[in-house]
Amino acid sequence: MNAPMLHVDNLVKTYTKGAFRKQETFRLEADFRIDGPEIVGLMGPNGSGKTTLFELMTGSNSPTGGKVVCAGRNIHNVRYDERDRLAIHYHQSYQVRHFARRKPAFMMDRAGSDYPLIHLFDEPQFNTQDGYIGFMLDFFRKLRAENRLVFLCVHPNERFHLDILKEICERFIFVQKGTLHHAVDFESLVALQPVQAYLGNLLTEQSVLEGEGT
């Protein structure tokens, strides 16, 4: 029996304000599973919950309800210093992550892996001038070929960002106001009404790839 690579199981995260009469200010809900290696595109406006979702999947943020299970292990019950052996979050720039340590290590599970199984890339800087995009995309493909699960989070503000997603991703998740919309390919992603509203003119702009014969 093989556990799915990632099972986000009835995950809920809420943020509230007010000490006595708590009022919910943000609510993220996610429930999906990914059985094997894939490259998943994650998109959504600022403040929609993309980074919160990544933090929950890597165990650096605690859920209000539900759980995240990576290859059969509940990430929030894996030793703090071994969680990134299961799922690693590559931030835009170096940031030190703080885990709220609640349990001593001996009460927790080992990661059982030396190199992360799930790689979450949070808004990598894509610049068409310097050529690094090509190396990054090859690297995502290499991880995928080595049976890893790759998440690529992009906040598209130029047409080539969409080209990149289309070229590399096998499925998509669109996050808006804490709600996830799933799409099995690029065409069904851009057919989603909230995605069309979000991308607007980017969808009709000419691709940089056109007219090159590639």
Add this chain to the structure above:
Amino acid sequence: MALFEARHLHKRFGQQVVLEEINLSFEEGRLSGIMGPNGAGKTTCFNVLTGRYKPDRGQVLFDGEDITGSPPEKIVRRGISRSFQIMNLFDEYTVLDNIVIALPGIRKKLTNPMHAIDADSEMQDRAMDILDRVGLPGRARTNSKSLSYGERRALEIGVALATEPRLLFVDEPTAGLGADGTSRLADLIQSLKEHTTIVMIEHDMQFLFDVADKISVIHWGQVIAEGTPDELRANPWVRRSNLGELN
């Protein structure tokens, strides 16, 4: 067999993974380049390779011997030298003296009170040879603080060469140089290549594509691509960029 090899290097600072599963190998007689965007982990990688930081996991091999975690001074004695992104020179001394101080065997002579370094023609000749190689023979008697930026870079490489390394690490040599300085530096590096195995970190991709035999691209603390400049240039996104043939 590679002259220098890094296997499965891993390094964390606190909770932050800075190097993740780095594998590199540098062949004797070649110029190997390391490039990557800002904050990719290039300098940390260099610091682990040259013994400034100890990796949490993994191995560094020089000439088949494990040198992981050896202190920098022991690594230098084995024949590995490095120049820094931030230049380390003795400003109050002449250009020639900066080289002489770095020559092997100088320490023994310095501790002998009867020995005058100024009058040691063997040492002076060796230092002059090095200044010739880095293109500074006319500046031997100049105070190093009055050198231009590009000349300081060349002198710093000279200081590294004075230790007679089998392997020279160079960190961002073009940093702060204009177009003219960069092209002179490219000539210098090309001529050094004939005698010394070089590993160079460089931010300027064009420069590295011109001088390197092999390039490793580092990002997210990992080697994300590797190949000859021609192989890397074949990537469709590189062809579309400033480096590509489409421009």
